[in-house]
Amino acid sequence: MSDQSHLDSKYFIDTHVFNCPFCNRNNVSYYLDRSLEFDWSNSKKCYVYFARCTSCDKKSMNLSFEEIELIHKFSSSYRFNEEVGDDIDSKFFYTVPTSFFTLDTRIPKTLRELFSEAEGCLKSNYLTGASVCARKLIYELAIIEGAEGENYDERIKSLKQKRQDVEGEYFDTLLTIQQLTSDKVHEESYDGWQSKHLKLILSTLNEILGMMYVIPTLRDEKRKAILEMKGDLVGEPKQNA
Incomplete structure (x- = not known):
């Protein structure tokens, strides 16, 4: 079996699972709570995507200069269109929490x-x-x-x-x-x-x-x-x- 450890360094693994930066769980499912857009400059748009972890229910904010197609799943929840493929993570230039995983509270x-x-x-x-x-x-x-x-x-x-x-x-x-x-x-x-x-x-x-x-x-x-x-x-x- 090929080494898949590189996936641990991503936020988004594919359109269904990600590594949650809050509960520190890998390969956990998520859905998109909502998305927004705003003007980054006179000529550039920025798109905001809120990903909610199905384990801890916390949301992370993800910024992209690319509008990523979404599909409606249920209620007010969405997923990235599967045609986007598995390269979702590379489309974002900034994410909050900025740290890939929030540091353990045992640390001062x-x-x-x-x-x-x-x-x-x-x-x-x-x-x-x-x-x-x-x-x-x-x-x-x-x-x-x-x-x-x-x-x-x-x-x-x-x-x-x-x-x-x-x-x-x-x-x-x-x-x-x-x-x-x-x-x-x-x-x-x-x-x-x-x-x-x-x-x-x-x-x-x-x-x-x-x-x-x-x-x-x-x-x-x-x-x-x-x-x-x-x-x-x-x-x-x-x-x-």
């Missing part, structure tokens, strides 16, 4: 907000803004984790030492990008990353944040659930695990 709010702002700037090609948000996220993460350092490199190295539960290659990636893209002596003169660098940085930060704040909690919850099942089986009184 400050970091989630900076991550989302960085991705939003990147989607709009505001590279300086995206770079500033990504760097500030790293500084805030260093503060939360008690990492030390006067600049970007030193903070990353300190984080790597403090959080050895996170694979070191992720921190090395952040260091490598900085070293490859900046020869500025003073941090105040730094003028930002390119889009390809930002995509890698944000993907790396997403993994780091998950390893730091999400995976340990999930492990603890599973451990408690297993201990509770064991207690029920052998008749042990319930207690705080």
Whole structure:
């Protein structure tokens, strides 16, 4: 069977299923709640499509410069015409939530907000803004984790030492990008990353944040659930695990 993992990086897989950015479910059905259009400029129209997840019932907003044909399904619900094919995702240039998947609420709010702002700037090609948000996220993460350092490199190295539960290659990636893209002596003169660098940085930060704040909690919850099942089986009184 061919590798279909590339589908996990899309919003829309086809006219019937998508990867929901809210409930983080893959290959779940959706329908279109409604669509709108507005004038992007004097000569260009922009079309807005609201996709509602059938699992969590939340709506995402998707913008396209192309009018995509819809077919009426039931009540006030629609689907994309099947003649559009499976290449629906490429027709959209901006989507809200801007992050492909909303970050887990176990991650500190400050970091989630900076991550989302960085991705939003990147989607709009505001590279300086995206770079500033990504760097500030790293500084805030260093503060939360008690990492030390006067600049970007030193903070990353300190984080790597403090959080050895996170694979070191992720921190090395952040260091490598900085070293490859900046020869500025003073941090105040730094003028930002390119889009390809930002995509890698944000993907790396997403993994780091998950390893730091999400995976340990999930492990603890599973451990408690297993201990509770064991207690029920052998008749042990319930207690705080």
